[in-house]
Amino acid sequence: MGEYRSSQLDELFGAIADPTRRAILDRLASGEARVTEIAADFPISLNSVSKHLRMLERAGLVVRRVRGRDHHLSLNAEPLNAAAEWIEHHRQFWEQSLAGLEQFVTRKPRKKIQRSSRQ
Amino acid sequence: MGEYRSSQLDELFGAIADPTRRAILDRLASGEARVTEIAADFPISLNSVSKHLRMLERAGLVVRRVRGRDHHLSLNAEPLNAAAEWIEHHRQFWEQSLAGLEQFVTRKPRKKIQRSSRQ
DNA sequence: TCTATATTCACCCATAGAGGTGAATATAGG
DNA sequence: CCTATATTCACCTCTATGGGTGAATATAGA
Numbered sequence: 584m585g586e587y588r589s590s591q592l593d594e595l596f597g598a599i600a601d602p603t604r605r606a607i608l609d610r611l612a613s614g615e616a617r618v619t620e621i622a623a624d625f626p627i628s629l630n631s632v633s634k635h636l637r638m639l640e641r642a643g644l645v646v647r648r649v650r651g652r653d654h655h656l657s658l659n660a661e662p663l664n665a666a667a668e669w670i671e672h673h674r675q676f677w678e679q680s681l682a683g684l685e686q687f688v689t690r691k692p693r694k695k696i697q698r699s700s701r702q
Numbered sequence: 703m704g705e706y707r708s709s710q711l712d713e714l715f716g717a718i719a720d721p722t723r724r725a726i727l728d729r730l731a732s733g734e735a736r737v738t739e740i741a742a743d744f745p746i747s748l749n750s751v752s753k754h755l756r757m758l759e760r761a762g763l764v765v766r767r768v769r770g771r772d773h774h775l776s777l778n779a780e781p782l783n784a785a786a787e788w789i790e791h792h793r794q795f796w797e798q799s800l801a802g803l804e805q806f807v808t809r810k811p812r813k814k815i816q817r818s819s820r821q
Numbered sequence: 822t823c824t825a826t827a828t829t830c831a832c833c834c835a836t837a838g839a840g841g842t843g844a845a846t847a848t849a850g851g
Numbered sequence: 852c853c854t855a856t857a858t859t860c861a862c863c864t865c866t867a868t869g870g871g872t873g874a875a876t877a878t879a880g881a
Contacts, residue, residue, distance in 0.1 A: 627841090628840085651848055
């Protein structure tokens, strides 16, 4: 309570929450590409793609290698580890606590439950 | 290409991209709770918490059971499966394609690389 | 019936995101 | 030096989000 911030996960999950950005990542999975090349595959403007790439870069999912005019973007899977970790941890923990709750409800009804009331 | 939308993942990743919402999920992991109870643990208003809960509910991560005045919120881990699936798939695939790319670069330099230029 | 509590609804504000256009910047290549 | 290309910067619009406040609604409980 109090400090529950983690801008790492914020940017990560925020980055992959957008369908265009997920599609850009898929595009990069088939190989490194320049901004213009990526933009050619999408119905949006070059500028818009450039902004998406900046966000992906900030999240660490994309790495930029500048050679002359050209910016070569490539994937970096490493940050996905943190995301996978969060999800796996919570997925297991929730199922666990849900099972515990069910046992609790089944075994030990606290306040008298009047199932005659509405629904 | 063209149809690359998936509002399912959009809402899912969008929901867990916010630190307050992740904290709310953590709170619910320790047991079902009402809106007021949840709000008591956070420095924001009851209304704000109510909105966050609505988004979590829309993403399917939280289930609401209304009994009289009280809304009981509980977790639903199921949607996390889709998220985990996306992440795992891409994590493995990226590492794989990265390895392939490295081999490619090492073995077969295409255009003559003049490393004498700047940087 | 009256009152207190729980929650949402209807607004307000500020900021960020997603999209666009046009100009600026930088480099490649004659 | 000049021109074409690659990218970003600066700005505009629209919508969504995160925060707030106050009123409306619904139910619990005396």
